[in-house]
Amino acid sequence: MKSKMIVLRFDMDTSVKPVIYRLVKDYDLVVNIAQANVNPQKRGKMVLEVSGEKCEEGLDYLRGLGVTVQSLDREIRRDEDKCFMCGACTGVCPTGALYLRHPSMEVAFDENNCIICGLCVKLCPVKAMEVRL
């Protein structure tokens, strides 16, 4: 079954609830947490790979609680005009979402593998990578 990467955003009320447990238990979803954090204001963000027949129902459950659900591909963008294909990002990208095509040595970006760790955003010398949060 095709899985999808999503970004969840929790407010103070929802970040303390065991919602991922409910996704697994009540909606029979397979989840893989790629990234999760809660800031001192108790607002949380989670990058989640999720699959299952009742995927949409599960996500609707989250929305009903007030969790913001976004598809990951809307989260990160490369400014093609700014990127001059140096390749610096390809050495540190943890998932290989940014990689070099051979033999052209062009920098390619596979959004499906991106876990928005943000390393490329900090590292890119021409600020071509933007994470929209």
Place this chain on the structure above:
Amino acid sequence: MEKTYEEINEKIKSGKAVVVTAEELIGLSEEKGLSRAAAEVDVVTTGTFAPMCSSGAFLSFGHTSPRIRMQKVWLNGVSAYAGIAAVDAYIGATEVPDDDPLNKNYPGGFPYGGGHVIQDLVAGRPIKLKALSYGTDCYPRKDIETEISLDEINEAILFNPRNAYQNYNCAVNLSDRTVYTYMGMLRPHMENANFSTSGQLSPLFKDPHLKAIGVGTKIFLGGGVGYVAWNGTQHSPSMLNIDGKEVCGSGGTLALIGDLKQMSPKWLAGLSILGYGASLAVGVGVPIPILNEESAYYAALKDEDLYAPVVNYGTDYPAREGKALCYVSYADLKSGKISVDDREVRTAPLSSIPKAREIAATLKAWILESGFLLTKPVKSLASPEDQIKLNFLNENKEKGV
């Protein structure tokens, strides 16, 4: 078989010159053999587009009324050196604004610096100019704040004291913490390796004995026409013998000059290098005449034949210990992994190979279609045979004073 610059230029003028990029020459040489390739080809074009920190521009703004002898100058908040006459200043690529937090918030982001000012200027964007002075009888004015643009100022001359390194270190980090260097972010325990030349497309790699490139050589610079002004600072070319292989050292450099007004922001890009500072990516392309088989031999060297020293930027480099841990080929570097001490290390370039290729192709088109002629150097640059050794800067106590 020997050709002269004059013969090659005559062929360019009559549309009969054979001009190929360095990569095309490699293919041609493999297909037809070096001798035939050398006989057929007149010019080989090279290219590189990479961070080149030792870059900057002389600007002459025009006189105010009353006149000012600008003593301190800022462009978009970035200080330019004004210790030259009246309304002249030099904006260096690595200069950052006075209020930049630098590495206090480590690693610093350096969002805007001299390189960005140069790119903004070339893009035609307005630049805020602020200047201060102490006032003299001939230059009474003490301050000015205004806006300038590239069109409005009298001169803008890109002058880069050290560009186009012949070869360069492949940087790794053997320490146990991440370091942020001009060679990028290097993870501890040699988790990654960064390199920064275009290898088989790189100008000085293709003329290691500096027989073709010299003072006055006309080149592609920042998208416009430029010239080799002199050797670059720290110019100290060498040829090493590593395990029986002839390896071009890292020391050859060029000082480059050209009119900024005919350059392009596409080929002069301001850079923010995390934890290091601001810089400028400069596009450089040098045409190399194939005068004989020897020049063809070097111009046809391919990534498999070219080697970079692997240097530890975790401890050795900052301590001025430049020793090479080993040498790795550019073919391996470009493949994405190298082997150091029997360990596989992931590599990444900091120098854009696609852009280097585009520069070599552009320069080829200029020669074939726009009558870009080759210039014979008016003065040769020091070659490896001159065995230049760089001096070190020592503190007085080290000198025994």
